[in-house]
Amino acid sequence: MCKNMPPLELAIQFHGHICPGLLIGVRAAELAQKQLGVGQDNDEELVAVVENDNCSVDAIQAILGCTFGKGNLVFKDYGKNAWTVISRNAGRAVRIAQKFGSTAGPASDRFRELAGKPNLTQDEAAEKEALIGELFERIMSMPAEEIFTWQEVSAVPPERARIRKTVRCDLCGEGVMETRTSIRDGQTLCPECQLK
Amino acid sequence: MCEANVYINRGSGDELLMEKVDRIVPGEDQSIFMENIFGERKVIKARIREMELVHHRVMLDEIQEVDHPVHEELWLEPATDHGHFHEGEQVTLKLFKGYNMKPGHDCEFAGLKAFIAGNGEAKELHIHDHHGSRELVLGQENDGLLQVWAEEAEGNHRRLASVLVEVGHHHHHGLKPAGLDLEIFPTDYSHARMGESYEIQVLQQGKPVPGAEVRATFAGTHQKDYPHRLVTNDEGKARLFLTARGNYLFSVSADEVISTFTLVKSF
Numbered sequence: 147m148c149k150n151m152p153p154l155e156l157a158i159q160f161h162g163h164i165c166p167g168l169l170i171g172v173r174a175a176e177l178a179q180k181q182l183g184v185g186q187d188n189d190e191e192l193v194a195v196v197e198n199d200n201c202s203v204d205a206i207q208a209i210l211g212c213t214f215g216k217g218n219l220v221f222k223d224y225g226k227n228a229w230t231v232i233s234r235n236a237g238r239a240v241r242i243a244q245k246f247g248s249t250a251g252p253a254s255d256r257f258r259e260l261a262g263k264p265n266l267t268q269d270e271a272a273e274k275e276a277l278i279g280e281l282f283e284r285i286m287s288m289p290a291e292e293i294f295t296w297q298e299v300s301a302v303p304p305e306r307a308r309i310r311k312t313v314r315c316d317l318c319g320e321g322v323m324e325t326r327t328s329i330r331d332g333q334t335l336c337p338e339c340q341l342k
Numbered sequence: 343m344c345e346a347n348v349y350i351n352r353g354s355g356d357e358l359l360m361e362k363v364d365r366i367v368p369g370e371d372q373s374i375f376m377e378n379i380f381g382e383r384k385v386i387k388a389r390i391r392e393m394e395l396v397h398h399r400v401m402l403d404e405i406q407e408v409d410h411p412v413h414e415e416l417w418l419e420p421a422t423d424h425g426h427f428h429e430g431e432q433v434t435l436k437l438f439k440g441y442n443m444k445p446g447h448d449c450e451f452a453g454l455k456a457f458i459a460g461n462g463e464a465k466e467l468h469i470h471d472h473h474g475s476r477e478l479v480l481g482q483e484n485d486g487l488l489q490v491w492a493e494e495a496e497g498n499h500r501r502l503a504s505v506l507v508e509v510g511h512h513h514h515h516g517l518k519p520a521g522l523d524l525e526i527f528p529t530d531y532s533h534a535r536m537g538e539s540y541e542i543q544v545l546q547q548g549k550p551v552p553g554a555e556v557r558a559t560f561a562g563t564h565q566k567d568y569p570h571r572l573v574t575n576d577e578g579k580a581r582l583f584l585t586a587r588g589n590y591l592f593s594v595s596a597d598e599v600i601s602t603f604t605l606v607k608s609f
Binding site for chain 2: 271272274287
């Protein structure tokens with residue numbers, strides 16, 4: 147990569163394709179950055195608490211750098227398009243929620259229908275492509291106030307991720323985080339082998 | 343019962359299109375969205391001819407896609423998926439002939455020439471025949487923003503293709519049109535990005551062309567015809583919101599000339 151990619155392109159590259167859910171995540175991530183005066187996370191200065199596991203979360207990970215692997219992405223399975231971003235350095239947090247129905251409409255309905263079909267005809271693929279274009283321009287051009295509500299919240303960030311010792315499972319021989327093991331009949335077992 | 347059956351006339355009388363429709367929403371581009379009580383949905387290009395509310399019937403007339411004359415055009419693309427070349431890198435451009443960024447098969451070229459702008463004048467480039475396709479090999483000594491165009495004359499028809507290719511990481515200001523008979527030129531050269539609008543200007547012998555229809559497409563489109571059609575304003579300018587990865591192609595016709603401009607994107 148020769149230049150710093152803009153947030154939108156980062157998100158598309160990370161996610162693999164363009165879809166309305168990802169674009170909503172792009173707008174949410176950029177809004178969080180603006181509200182908190184932050185950029186992309188380097189080493190857990192930011193924490194994101196996401197209330198869904200849909201496409202938007204990939205934009206949160208790519209743009210904010212709050213990732214599953216770093217442990218600064220907390221998933222709450224509420225099925226809600228809402229994201230709380232916490233800045234440890236600023237001691238501030240903002241919760242952003244999508245307004246109900248803010249991007250709804252025939253184009254969105256039809257896109258969801260086509261996105262759910264496993265095999266599209268050539269005409270349907272062309273229709274889906276046109277719908278993505280229409281929704282893309284709409285979502286990226288809408289004022290943030292029309293898509294989201296947001297407010298500063300007092301959120302306590304989780305502890306920074308700790309590096310734990312890796313030990314050997316006595317049954318399968320694979321390495322396992324020490325805190326995930328249990329001792330049975332004098333053997334140290336990984337969670338998988340505990341079930342055998 | 344308040345749903346209706348929707349019928350469509352495709353030129354040979356009304357035929358049932360959808361039963362038990364409970365939602366009809368006219369959309370943009372003369373499209374009509376409909377949904378029935380079974381959750382089925384359709385979008386069709388049509389106009390509502392009549393609604394018989396007592397009989398729960400809605401009659402549509404299909405709008406036939408206008409058959410735009412499919413004409414062959416030339417366009418240039420850099421032989422890189424990177425959007426630009428690096429200093430010292432071999433710069434090669436591919437020359438295509440086809441339509442809607444879909445190259446035709448076994449295309450023949452007649453009176454083909456290619457040029458590069460430099461120091462206020464046009465320098466002719468050699469066109470290589472590379473296994474049946476045409477390439478412009480510009481070498482490894484390039485730097486900055488290269489302004490390249492190709493032209494083909496076939497009887498009274500002329501086909502023009504222009505492109506701006508970046509070598510190294512440069513920002514350029516004050517770039518001038520090449521002065522082609524018919525030319526599409528970016529109004530403010532910069533890195534084009536998805537999610538942003540891109541403005542071009544149509545010029546004929548250097549003068550802006552208001553009211554010109556500019557077709558726009560992108561690499562890998564699923565559409566049979568150009569997905570975008572823009573009309574230039576009083577200053578000969580038109581804008582397009584970029585929603586696709588890869589390069590875009592703009593195309594305009596006037597008189598016997600068809601001219602394209604390839605917008606090279608790095609992503």
